Amino acid sequence: xxxxxxxxxxxxxxxxxxxxxxxxxxxxxxxxxxxxxxxxxxxxxxxxxxxxxxxxxxxxxxxxxxxxxxxxxxxxxxxxxxxxxxxxxxxxxxxxxxxxxxxxxxxxxxxxxxxxxxxxxxxxxxxxxxxxxxxxxxxxxxxxxxxxxxxxxxxxxxxxxxxxxxxxxxxxxxxxxxxxxxxxxxxxxxxxxxxxxxxxxxxxxxxxxxxxxxxxxxxxxxxxxxxxxxxxxxxxxxxxxxxxxxxxxxxxxxxxxxxxxxxxxxxxxxxxxxxxxxxxxxxxxxxxxxxxxxxxxxxxxxxxxxxxx
Numbered sequence: 001x002x003x004x005x006x007x008x009x010x011x012x013x014x015x016x017x018x019x020x021x022x023x024x025x026x027x028x029x030x031x032x033x034x035x036x037x038x039x040x041x042x043x044x045x046x047x048x049x050x051x052x053x054x055x056x057x058x059x060x061x062x063x064x065x066x067x068x069x070x071x072x073x074x075x076x077x078x079x080x081x082x083x084x085x086x087x088x089x090x091x092x093x094x095x096x097x098x099x100x101x102x103x104x105x106x107x108x109x110x111x112x113x114x115x116x117x118x119x120x121x122x123x124x125x126x127x128x129x130x131x132x133x134x135x136x137x138x139x140x141x142x143x144x145x146x147x148x149x150x151x152x153x154x155x156x157x158x159x160x161x162x163x164x165x166x167x168x169x170x171x172x173x174x175x176x177x178x179x180x181x182x183x184x185x186x187x188x189x190x191x192x193x194x195x196x197x198x199x200x201x202x203x204x205x206x207x208x209x210x211x212x213x214x215x216x217x218x219x220x221x222x223x224x225x226x227x228x229x230x231x232x233x234x235x236x237x238x239x240x241x242x243x244x245x246x247x248x249x250x251x252x253x254x255x256x257x258x259x260x261x262x263x264x265x266x267x268x269x270x271x272x273x274x275x276x277x278x279x280x281x282x283x284x285x286x287x288x289x290x291x292x293x294x295x296x297x298x299x300x301x302x303x304x305x306x307x308x309x
Contacts (some may be wrong), residue, residue: 003184005184006030007031007170007181010027010028010029010031014163014166021159022106023251024163028044028169028170029044029048029187032167034249035196036196037200037203039204040169044183046154048107049105051103052103055287057103059208060162060165061158063100063155065099065150066083067143068084068147068149069084069137069145070144070146071141071142071144072144084137084146088136097126097148100124106159110185112195113156113159121150121152122152122155123148125148126147129146129148130145146272165207168206172206173202176198176202177198204289227302227306230308235253235257235306236252239253244289251275252279252302255269255271256302258271261309267300268300
């Protein structure tokens with residue numbers, strides 16, 4: 001009886017109840033290395049060690065926070081543990097207060113789940129909101145304390161989201177890259193040749209939900225980019241929908257609008273070409289939700305549509 005492949009070991013472990021996700025992620029990181037996918041390696045690394053402050057977060061790691069407050073009024077009156085509407089929190093404090101970024105490692109999330117078992121929730125530091133909400137919730141009442149609450153159910157859902165994506169990734173690799181199932185723990189890293197670009201596409205689709213519509217890759221690829229000729233706003237919006245962060249899409253859109261194309265075959269001006277050379281590394285590292293070849297073609301097609309070529 002032949003030994004299970006690395007991918008099969010990951011699948012078997014992830015569907016078992018009460019198994020820790022840490023050792024599973026270590027195996028997935030090794031598999032990602034054997035497959036040559038930097039974005040998959042980066043995702044596993046971030047889940048294992050935590051997400052840096054400048055790294056984009058998957059949607060499942062942004063969770064809702066509710067708030068209660070303690071208020072005191074004239075003649076000894078007061079209100080304790082009063083719910084504060086999210087609308088007011090966002091209006092006076094900002095949306096980031098109600099949409100908390102959970103950048104901790106998955107092991108830290110596990111500990112938070114264990115720690116919230118008794119109370120069913122987790123409290124976060126919201127002291128900075130006290131001054132922001134003074135006189136904004138109850139007229140003539142002073143805000144004395146604000147408590148942010150994350151329910152235990154949301155943390156458990158985050159844990160489940162990671163496990164689910166590990167399973168979805170391995171299923172996608174199994175179906176679309178059959179060679180991935182032949183990689184074994186003790187095998188040579190160069191023994192199996194796979195299309196790392198395809199691995200990256202599967203990763204982006206499962207983790208981030210790549211919305212770029214691609215009929216094929218390389219020459220002749222077709223993209224559904226809704227860009228009106230000469231409309232910089234539609235260019236930026238289309239690039240954001242394709243997977244570029246807003247800042248990068250806006251920078252590229254500004255450059256394209258400020259230059260003229262050299263030709264239909266070379267639709268970039270000098271500054272746009274320089275920008276492209278400096279920023280394509282973001283596609284390679286997984287910061288953009290598309291691979292290098294796809295990113296190059298998307299930007300080219302976007303420029304062509306903007307110029308009406």
